Amino acid sequence: NAGVTQTPKFQVLKTGQSMTLQCAQDMNHNSMYWYRQDPGMGLRLIYYSASEGTTDKGEVPNGYNVSRLNKREFSLRLESAAPSQTSVYFCASDPSGGGRQDEKLFFGSGTQLSVL
Amino acid sequence: RKEVEQDPGPFNVPEGATVAFNCTYSNSASQSFFWYRQDCRKEPKLLMSVYSSGNEDGRFTAQLNRASQYISLLIRDSKLSDSATYLCVVFYNNNDMRFGAGTRLTVKP
Numbered sequence: 001n002a003g004v005t006q007t008p009k010f011q012v013l014k015t016g017q018s019m020t021l022q023c024a025q026d027m028n029h030n031s032m033y034w035y036r037q038d039p040g041m042g043l044r045l046i047y048y049s050a051s052e053g054t055t056d057k058g059e060v061p062n063g064y065n066v067s068r069l070n071k072r073e074f075s076l077r078l079e080s081a082a083p084s085q086t087s088v089y090f091c092a093s094d095p096s097g098g099g100r101q102d103e104k105l106f107f108g109s110g111t112q113l114s115v116l
Numbered sequence: 117r118k119e120v121e122q123d124p125g126p127f128n129v130p131e132g133a134t135v136a137f138n139c140t141y142s143n144s145a146s147q148s149f150f151w152y153r154q155d156c157r158k159e160p161k162l163l164m165s166v167y168s169s170g171n172e173d174g175r176f177t178a179q180l181n182r183a184s185q186y187i188s189l190l191i192r193d194s195k196l197s198d199s200a201t202y203l204c205v206v207f208y209n210n211n212d213m214r215f216g217a218g219t220r221l222t223v224k225p
Contacts, residue, residue: 101165
């Protein structure tokens with residue numbers, strides 16, 4: 001059972017380049033998320049998708065776009081990368097997104113992105 | 117002011133020690149509370165949910181104080197394998213989970 005699969009694991013970009021981070025889950029979850037984690041800042045929500053066909057901005061959406069391609073896949077795109085987007089990115093999913101105490105977030109293994 | 121605040125540590129304790137972490141949150145409308153554990157360069161994983169009445173899972177005890185808007189995690193009889201960063205997580209509504217920056221724990225032999 002793969003859980004949440006996230007690619008790539010590492011990426012180095014030059015300022016202005018574009019790229020897409022891929023995420024897929026095989027648990028039939030409705031909700032999917034993209035977070036970034038910076039030292040001393042904790043994880044911050046970039047975008048989320050409460051269900052197939054819907055996406056919404058999180059805390060730090062500027063400079064990013066997302067696509068919920070189907071129930072399994074949720075991609076994050078950087079159109080014109082900037083050094084401020086150097087971070088560790090995590091994709092996550094959960095069954096309902098309702099914050100129920102008996103549910104948990106399942107995370108991918110992360111993408112270390114450096115923008116030079 | 118951050119929405120979820122934690123003492124960053126690091127906490128360096130000997131094996132067998134008891135250690136406690138606190139977390140405060142600013143939004144009184146918060147609905148659900150969690151502690152996640154994150155090992156170095158790995159993804160976060162749920163350690164335990166925090167229930168209003170407090171709850172225990174083996175050596176770990178979580179408490180919630182809604183009036184004072186803080187959450188605590190107590191680890192008894194610390195093991196080397198407990199070394200990690202502990203993340204306080206607060207759920208508001210509509211998929212909005214807020215993470216603290218984490219408290220780093222190192223358990224030494």
